[in-house]
Structures are given as structure tokens and as C-alpha cells.
Amino acid sequence: MNREHAMTAEKRCSRRNLLRVLGAGGAAALLAGCSQVVLIGLLLGGPPSIAPKFDVATNRSMTDKDVTVAVVCYVPPERKFEFPGIDHELAKHVCHRLKDHNVQVIRPELVRSWLDEHPNWDRPEEIGKAFDTSYVIYLDVLDFSLYEYGRSDLYRGRSEVTIRVTAVNPRNKDEWEEVYTDSLISQWPTEIPRHTQDITYERFKLGYLARLSEEIGRYFYEHFNGDDIADAT
Numbered sequence: 001m002n003r004e005h006a007m008t009a010e011k012r013c014s015r016r017n018l019l020r021v022l023g024a025g026g027a028a029a030l031l032a033g034c035s036q037v038v039l040i041g042l043l044l045g046g047p048p049s050i051a052p053k054f055d056v057a058t059n060r061s062m063t064d065k066d067v068t069v070a071v072v073c074y075v076p077p078e079r080k081f082e083f084p085g086i087d088h089e090l091a092k093h094v095c096h097r098l099k100d101h102n103v104q105v106i107r108p109e110l111v112r113s114w115l116d117e118h119p120n121w122d123r124p125e126e127i128g129k130a131f132d133t134s135y136v137i138y139l140d141v142l143d144f145s146l147y148e149y150g151r152s153d154l155y156r157g158r159s160e161v162t163i164r165v166t167a168v169n170p171r172n173k174d175e176w177e178e179v180y181t182d183s184l185i186s187q188w189p190t191e192i193p194r195h196t197q198d199i200t201y202e203r204f205k206l207g208y209l210a211r212l213s214e215e216i217g218r219y220f221y222e223h224f225n226g227d228d229i230a231d232a233t
Contacts, residue, residue: 025215045114054165058179062103062135062220070127071095072115073139081205086144088112093213094139101221106131126165132173138164139216146205152167155201156193157208161187163219174195186212 017043044084055061062069073091080086092108099105115121124136140162161184169175188211192206 002062028201029214032099049222050218050223053182054180055220056181058165060167060179062098063101063200067134068104068106068131069098069137070111070131070133071098071108071137071139072111072124072127073141075141075144079134079141079144083144083146088140090139090141094137094216097213097217097228098220101217120214124164126169128166128176129166129173130231134168134170136166137220138166140164147210151193153196154193155196155199157186157188157204159184159212159214161186161212161216163216184215184219186215188212 052061056086061067071091071094073087073094075083075087075090091111095105095108110129111131114127118126118130121127123139127133128136141159142162143160145158146155148156163180163182163184166176167179169177170211175183188208199207208217
């Protein structure tokens, strides 16, 4: 038996042995930790991917050739007063997530400058036309908090966001329509809040913005089962 055949046989044997363990009731022991979950997924052929909700609902993709995207975020005045600049920070984080997953995004600082120069804008397509984009992702942040309910000594990020996507008609750049809308209820950590003595306010805020932007980004790019295991605490 040559080396290649030996390796193939060994892999098959390993998979058969793993399946016997699972069938015999050993799954609980194997699933006790994150590394075991990843190991099982890899041995059985890799973790199954989850398609973006936007792609499934519209039969479109933000990663298609020549597609460009602008991201804008609206936060109510009372929340902006408590968290100054949170709208621009969230838009920036989401842009970075999308860019990391092969989505061509308009630089968030350019969008912010345009918004500052046009304070009376009221429709996402105004931004799309200004930057000649294919889509505008409009994030309507209905609620945002960094503390556990009724506590000032525990951190827990919470958000409620309506996600809307407006698209240009490629045959008529003056025609735009809303092609997708969805909502997101976010909580992080998902299980146990963080004590304020364990982490600074700024570090927790950055951590939650990273988590929230990932949750939003997944509406537009593929992710995998098991990605959230580390976010429980």
C-alpha cells in the first residue's frame, strides 16, 4: 500500500471510529469544549456554512462583480447624547467587516463627510446617488445600551437594529427601490455579563461594536456554525 492510500485509509478509519463513539453515547464527552466541536466538524468534512440572509431573500449578492456598497447608520438623538458618535462608529465597524469579506464598500469617512455636509438628507438613495453605489445599507438603531438592565456595575451590550437595503436600477440610475428589510436583536455576552472591574468601558465598547458589526455583517456574507461559541461570556 503506498503512502497516499495509507493516509486515505487512516482518515476513513478515524471517521468510522468517531462515528462509533458518537453512536455509543460518547457525544456529550466530545462536545464538552469548543476545540472538540471544531475537531468533530473537521473530521466529518468541515463546518457547514450558513448563507447570508440577504442573498437567500433577494437572489443577489454584495460580493458580485462591480457591486459597491455604502453604509449609513441612524441613531435616535437620546442615544447619540448618551453615546456620542456611536452612529459613525458602528457604520465604520460594519464597513470593515464587509471589506474583510470581499464586499467593496465606500470608505466610511467619505460617507460621514457627505452626511455632515448634507444634514437635511432623508432618503438612502441620496447617498447612493452621491457615491454612485449599487446598494445602500441603512441601519436604523432603535435601541443601544452597554449596561445590564438596572445595573451600573455590569456590562452587557444590547441593541435593536432595523436593517434596510436600497438598490439602484442598473438600467436607470435615477430609480431606486428598497429590496430587503430585516431586524436584529443583539445581546453580548449572551450568557454572563461582564463586571465593570474586569474590563474598561472603552475596551468593552469596542468589543461590543466588533460583535454587533459581525452580527450585522452576517446578513451579507457567509459564516459557519459554531462561530458564536466563544461569545457566551
